[in-house]
Amino acid sequence: MDNRSRLQELLPKIVLAPSLIVVLIFVYGFIAYTGFLSMTDSKMLPSYGFVGLSNYSKLWALPHWWRAISNLAIFASLYIVISSVLGLGLAILLDQKIRAEGLLRPIYLYPMALSFIVTGTAWKWFLDPGIGLENTMHLWGWDSFSFTWIKDRNYAIYCVVIAAVWQSSGFVMAMFLAGLRGVDNEIIKAAQIDGASTVTVYRRIIIPMMRPVFLSAFVVLAHLAIKAYDLVVALTGGGPGQATELPATFMYSYTFTRNQMGIGASSAIIMLAMIFSIIIPYLYSELRGEKRP
Amino acid sequence: MSFLRIEHLRKSYGSLEILKDISLEIEEGGFLVLVGPSGCGKSTLLNSIAGLEPITSGDILINDKSVVGLHPSKRDIAMVFQSYALYPNMTVGGNIAFGMEIRGVPKEEREASIQRVADMLQIGHLLDRKPSQLSGGQRQRVAMGRALVRDPQVFLFDEPLSNLDAKLRIDMRTEIKRLHARMGTTIVYVTHDQVEAMTLATRIAVLKDGILQQFGSPSEIYNNPENVFVADFMGSPAMNLLTARVEADGSALRVSLARDGGEPLRLSIPNAPSGLSNYAGKEVLFGIRPEALTDMDGADRNAGSIGEGDCLIEVVEPAGSDTFAVTRLGGKEVVARLRADADIRAGETSRLAFNLDKVVYFDPKTEQRIR
Numbered sequence: 001m002d003n004r005s006r007l008q009e010l011l012p013k014i015v016l017a018p019s020l021i022v023v024l025i026f027v028y029g030f031i032a033y034t035g036f037l038s039m040t041d042s043k044m045l046p047s048y049g050f051v052g053l054s055n056y057s058k059l060w061a062l063p064h065w066w067r068a069i070s071n072l073a074i075f076a077s078l079y080i081v082i083s084s085v086l087g088l089g090l091a092i093l094l095d096q097k098i099r100a101e102g103l104l105r106p107i108y109l110y111p112m113a114l115s116f117i118v119t120g121t122a123w124k125w126f127l128d129p130g131i132g133l134e135n136t137m138h139l140w141g142w143d144s145f146s147f148t149w150i151k152d153r154n155y156a157i158y159c160v161v162i163a164a165v166w167q168s169s170g171f172v173m174a175m176f177l178a179g180l181r182g183v184d185n186e187i188i189k190a191a192q193i194d195g196a197s198t199v200t201v202y203r204r205i206i207i208p209m210m211r212p213v214f215l216s217a218f219v220v221l222a223h224l225a226i227k228a229y230d231l232v233v234a235l236t237g238g239g240p241g242q243a244t245e246l247p248a249t250f251m252y253s254y255t256f257t258r259n260q261m262g263i264g265a266s267s268a269i270i271m272l273a274m275i276f277s278i279i280i281p282y283l284y285s286e287l288r289g290e291k292r293p
Numbered sequence: 294m295s296f297l298r299i300e301h302l303r304k305s306y307g308s309l310e311i312l313k314d315i316s317l318e319i320e321e322g323g324f325l326v327l328v329g330p331s332g333c334g335k336s337t338l339l340n341s342i343a344g345l346e347p348i349t350s351g352d353i354l355i356n357d358k359s360v361v362g363l364h365p366s367k368r369d370i371a372m373v374f375q376s377y378a379l380y381p382n383m384t385v386g387g388n389i390a391f392g393m394e395i396r397g398v399p400k401e402e403r404e405a406s407i408q409r410v411a412d413m414l415q416i417g418h419l420l421d422r423k424p425s426q427l428s429g430g431q432r433q434r435v436a437m438g439r440a441l442v443r444d445p446q447v448f449l450f451d452e453p454l455s456n457l458d459a460k461l462r463i464d465m466r467t468e469i470k471r472l473h474a475r476m477g478t479t480i481v482y483v484t485h486d487q488v489e490a491m492t493l494a495t496r497i498a499v500l501k502d503g504i505l506q507q508f509g510s511p512s513e514i515y516n517n518p519e520n521v522f523v524a525d526f527m528g529s530p531a532m533n534l535l536t537a538r539v540e541a542d543g544s545a546l547r548v549s550l551a552r553d554g555g556e557p558l559r560l561s562i563p564n565a566p567s568g569l570s571n572y573a574g575k576e577v578l579f580g581i582r583p584e585a586l587t588d589m590d591g592a593d594r595n596a597g598s599i600g601e602g603d604c605l606i607e608v609v610e611p612a613g614s615d616t617f618a619v620t621r622l623g624g625k626e627v628v629a630r631l632r633a634d635a636d637i638r639a640g641e642t643s644r645l646a647f648n649l650d651k652v653v654y655f656d657p658k659t660e661q662r663i664r
Contacts (some may be wrong), residue, residue: 035359186378189345190439194392195366204391208382 003055031272038265055266056283065267067242068250071157075246076225078161081169084217086165087172088210092202095180105177108170113252116167123163124150153243156236160228160244163235168224172217179213180206219282228273247271296321296479297342297447302351304337304503311337313503315351322477330526335483336451338500342481343449344368355446360546366395371440372449375456377432379424379439386411389438410438413472422431423593427504437472450482454489466492487527491515498555499523518653521660524580530630533586533621536657537579539572546570548579550623553605558622560600562649568663571655577663578655579623583630585651591632592646600647604629609639618643 040048046186059065064290090108111119124134127150137145149155183206192200229248236244238253247267255264304312312334319325319587326334340346342353344365353360364520365559379388389410392401398406411417414434424432440448450469454462470493473480478646484490489496490511497514499506499522507519518524537548540559546569547561562569569577585593592599602625604620613616616631629645637643654663 172511184376184378186374186376187380189340189343189365190372190374190378191343191380191391193343193365194371194439195364195395202397205380205382206476211382 016111022051034265034268034272036263038269042261042265044259044261051262055262056270059263059266059270062263063244064242065250067249068245068247068267068279068288071244072226072246074157075161075164075228076222078158079164079225080103080218080221082165083169083172083221084160086169086206087217088176090169090173091176091180094177101256103173110170111128111167112163112171116164116231117234119167120231123166124160127159127162150236151240153240156240160232160235160251164225164228164231167231168221175213175217176210179210183209195247213283215282217250219278222278223275226278247274295319296341297325297481298352298354298357299338299342300352300354302338302341302353303349304334304341304346305349311503312348313505315500315505317498317505317508319479319481321479324473324482324493324495325481326490326494327481327483327500328487328497328526329506331485332502333464333500334503335485335500339372339449339451339481339483342447343370343372354650366392369446370449371443371445371447372451373386373436373440373453375452377424377436379432379435379593381424383445384421384423385416385435385438388424388435389420389442392443394483406442410442412439414438429431429457430465433457433465437469441472441476444478448480450480452484453482455484455486469493488529491527497527499526501526506521510521510575516651517662518580519662521578521580521655524653524655528582530580530583530617530628531624531654532580533622533627534578534580535625535627536576537623539569539574541570541573546573547576548577550579550602552602553621558602558603558604560647560649562600562652563598564650565620566664572654572656576657578657578660579583579649580653581627581647581657583617583628583652585648586627587631587646587648588629588631588635588637589644589646591635593648596648596650598649600649601644602647603642604641604645606637606639618645620645 039050039052041047041051066143071262084279094104127147128149129135129146130150132247135145137147149157187205188201191205196204227248228246229252232238232244232246232249238245238249248271251267251271253263253264254260254267258264294399298318300316302312302315303310315338317325327338329335332343337346338532341348344360349359351361355368355370361599369394380391383391383637386407389407393403393406399488407420410418411420415438416434416438419427419431419435424435427435432454436453453469454465457465466489469482473493482489482493491514493512496506496508497511499514501522507514507523509517514523518532521534537550538557540547540549542561545563546565547559549557549559551557589601604622606618606620607626608619609616610619613634614633614634616633616637618629618635618637620627621630626655631637655661657664
């Protein structure tokens with residue numbers, strides 16, 4: 001009996017232990033290892049000559065890295081803003097008690113079920129001037145039509161934005177739709193009696209009430225943007241040239257193909273810091289919010 | 294002259310009829326309470342008056358002008374909601390001023406109106422707070438302030454007190470009554486609480502299943518219910534409704550109530566309603582409110598006719614101000630309301646006084662009043 005009750009007490013710990021150990025080693029252990037590598041003279045293989053922060057100063061001196069960072073700034077800001085606006089707009093339209101909502105909602109949500117690799121490949125074909133949109137328009141007889149952004153150094157990053165927005169805005173819409181459904185109907189009635197038009201009701205009352213949803217959407221989209229890798233690899237492979245290089249693709253190429261593991265590791269740590277700077281304030285505000293009665 | 298008039302109002306969703314031919318009216322400055330169990334259509338009726346839900350047929354007139362088809366904001370009404378429906382992102386002041394802002398009232402005038410209403414409701418110190426920082430009672434006041442500031446022709450209240458705790462509810466009830474006395478504006482008020490209905494109303498409309506059961510002053514509703522539903526719904530503790538047999542006693546009538554293990558209790562009724570003679574030899578429902586059934590010393594001295602009977606008391610519930618005694622008559626539990634210090638003990642037989650003036654009779658089949 002005593003043994004049995006002791007076992008019962010231990011059982012949850014025993015069951016959880018393997019996954020905890022695995023997570024500790026392969027997530028936190030490797031984060032620490034990466035942090036350590038970023039301060040070593042590792043080239044093709046890890047080596048343990050300590051060089052302090054010199055990898056970081058080298059990294060920030062690389063034009064290639066600055067390219068990746070500025071691409072990330074363009075990509076992340078457009079991706080987050082467009083996805084949020086589009087998601088909110090779709091959610092508002094779907095919230096008008098329309099017919100066939102049950103059919104439309106999954107249609108918009110479906111791209112999220114695809115992996116970024118599939119999205120990237122599909123959009124690569126679609127945007128390719130030789131086989132995609134431009135070619136189709138030419139076949140239909142619109143010979144002057146030209147859409148070559150994906151081949152253009154200055155515009156290729158916007159193609160990444162298009163594909164990423166297509167993938168994520170349905171998900172953002174679902175988040176906003178859940179938020180809109182939570183709005184007390186009586187508030188809308190009260191606003192109607194106050195004489196507010198539908199546009200005013202949304203602008204002055206409902207959209208401000210969506211603040212927590214904007215915050216959640218921002219956190220989800222921002223961390224997707226920072227770690228965006230597979231989409232770029234499938235869509236443009238970082239090219240043309242380095243036109244669509246993002247920190248994640250930069251990290252991979254320096255660590256595994258350019259034999260600059262130290263610099264690659266330091267770029268990984270910079271990305272980790274970026275994600276922490278978004279997630280930690282978010283978690284802090286969420287957890288503090290829960291404590292309030 | 295009636296100020297708010299509802300004529301043959303019908304409302305249906307598809308084939309489901311929510312409101313069935315409702316006709317009501319209330320004079321200017323009146324306090325109309327719509328009361329009924331949940332799902333009776335009282336909130337739908339209020340929303341129809343507000344214009345938040347379209348009606349199927351009929352007419353609604355405010356100050357002799359039909360408002361059917363008018364947008365809610367054009368009906369010159371203000372509404373207080375059950376959930377208060379405050380705009381969570383605006384301050385208290387912003388909430389109160391929002392309607393005026395939409396109507397383009399200049400800022401100084403808005404400020405003055407906010408101040409006037411805030412003083413009236415004693416919420417001046419809360420004006421810069423957000424609704425989430427307020428207690429339930431404070432939110433309730435803000436919601437009322439938002440309605441008051443419009444100075445409308447008709448106030449609509451949709452169960453405004455049901456989210457408050459018991460003590461606050463009674464305070465706010467008094468407050469609403471005081472405000473009504475001061476402002477003199479017509480009010481339509483929805484509640485499921487019959488005590489609220491009785492205390493606040495000048496006119497009560499009792500609804501059930503979308504049908505108007507009875508419409509009248511609180512004392513009419515309480516003392517002269519039209520049917521069993523109204524009799525049972527209004528009053529706490531509820532009216533005792535027992536099966537009684539009507540017997541002819543020479544030219545007069547008497548009722549006989551079955552008693553446990555003994556002779557039935559026979560009460561002669563000198564001033565029986567004329568319709569009751571048709572029921573001689575048949576059963577009727579004998580309705581008597583607990584306060585009309587008391588100990589002999591507590592009986593109403595002004596009552597025209599008082600019947601007496603010995604009843605076996607099963608349970609005694611002292612409530613402080615009164616003592617409730619439960620006995621069994623006509624096969625049902627019957628609650629009598631006695632003086633607090635009445636000499637009564639469970640398990641003993643006591644003599645009870647029946648105030649026969651206050652008794653109402655119903656047909657057991659149609660459940661309608663026998664007049």
